[in-house]
Amino acid sequence: MIEQILLIVDLEATCWENRxxxxxxxxxxxxxxxxxxxxxxxxxxxxxxxxxxFLVRPIRHPVLSDFCTELTGITQSMVDAxxxxxxxxxxxxxxxxxxxxxxxxxxxxxxxxxxLGAQSQEHDARPxxxxxxxxxxxxxxxxxxxxKRKNGFAHALAFHNLDFEGHHHRGVDDARNMARVxxxxxxxxxxELLTPPEVPV
Numbered sequence: 001m002i003e004q005i006l007l008i009v010d011l012e013a014t015c016w017e018n019r020x021x022x023x024x025x026x027x028x029x030x031x032x033x034x035x036x037x038x039x040x041x042x043x044x045x046x047x048x049x050x051x052x053x054f055l056v057r058p059i060r061h062p063v064l065s066d067f068c069t070e071l072t073g074i075t076q077s078m079v080d081a082x083x084x085x086x087x088x089x090x091x092x093x094x095x096x097x098x099x100x101x102x103x104x105x106x107x108x109x110x111x112x113x114x115x116l117g118a119q120s121q122e123h124d125a126r127p128x129x130x131x132x133x134x135x136x137x138x139x140x141x142x143x144x145x146x147x148k149r150k151n152g153f154a155h156a157l158a159f160h161n162l163d164f165e166g167h168h169h170r171g172v173d174d175a176r177n178m179a180r181v182x183x184x185x186x187x188x189x190x191x192e193l194l195t196p197p198e199v200p201v
Contacts, residue, residue: 004043004044005041005042005043005049005103006041006042006043006044006104006105006106006135006182007039007040007041007096007103007104007105007106007129008039008040008041008042008105008106008107008137008175008178008179009037009038009039009105009106009107009112009116009129009175010038010107010108010112010171010172010174010175010178011034011036011037011038011107011111011112011115011116011171012034012035012036012038012072012074012169012170012171013032013033013034013035013115014031014032014033014035014058014061014064014065014068015027015032015065015067015068015071016065016067016068017065017066017067021061022061022063023061029111029114029115029118031060031061032115033056033058033059033060033061033085033119034056034058034085034115034116034119035055035056035057035058035064035068035072035074035079035082036053036054036055036056036072036074036170036171036172037053037054037056037088037089037092037116037171038051038052038053038054038170038171038172038173038174038175038176039051039052039053039054039092039095039172039175040172040175040176040178040179042179042182043182044182044185044187045182045183046179046180046181046182046183047179048176048179051172051175051176052092052095052172053170053171053172054088054089054091054092054095055074055078055079055081055082055083055088056079056082056083056084056085056088057079057080057081057082057083057084058079059084062079062080063076064076064079071169072167072169072170072171073167073169073170074170084123085119085120085123085125086123086124086125088125089120089125089126089127092127093126093127093128096128096129099128099129099132103129103132104132104133104134104135105129105132105133105134105135106134106135106136106137107134107136107137108136108137108138108153108156108174108178109136109137109138109139110134110136113134116130117130135190137178137181137182137185138153138156140185140186140187140189140190141156141181141184141185143186143189144184144185144186144189145159145184147159153174153177153178154168156181157177157180157181160181160184162177162180162181164177165177165180
C-alpha cells in the first residue's frame with residue numbers, strides 16, 4: 001500500500017428497537033457490542049481497491065434483537081459462527097499486513113474510532129490501525145460542501161445524486177459507499193489527524 005490509500009472503517013453493533021438492552025439498561029456505547037468491522041481500502045480519488053467484512057460474536061448480549069437483524073442484515077447464525085473481538089481484530093490485522101509510514105484510516109464521524117478504541121481496551125484486542133492517524137470524513141465533507149445539518153451518510157450520497165449500493169447499515173457496504181464520496185472531498189480542508197494515545201497497540 002502507498003500513502004494515498006485510505007482505510008475506511010464502519011462498525012455495526014448490537015442495538016434494540018426501544019433503545020433498551022435485555023437486562024433493562026438503556027442502550028449506550030457501553031453495552032452496544034461490535035458485531036461487524038466493515039473495511040474498504042480506496043484511493044482519495046474514490047477507486048475501491050479491496051474490502052472485507054469482519055463479523056464479531058457478541059458476548060454480553062449474544063442474542064441479536066430482531067430490530068438489529070433487520071437494520072443491519074446480520075443474522076444470528078452469522079454472529080454465532082463469528083469469532084470473538086480479539087480474534088476478529090487479529091484477522092483484520094493479518095488482512096491489512098504491514099502498514100507503511102503515513103498510513104491513514106478514516107470513518108464517517110468519530111463514533112467508529114472511539115468505539116473501536118474502547119472495546120479494544122475492554123477485550124485486550126490490539127488493532128494495528130489504532131497506532132495510526134484517523135481522519136473524520138464527515139468533517140471534511142461538511143467543510144467541502146458547506147453542509148452544517150447533522151444528517152447521516154445517506155444525506156451525503158443524496159447530495160451528490162448517488163444511490164446507496166448494498167444494504168444500508170451493513171458495515172462493509174457502508175464503507176464501500178463512503179469510498180464513492182471521496183472524489184468530492186476537498187483534501188486541502190483536511191482537519192487535524194487524530195491518534196488516540198491511550199489505546200494500547
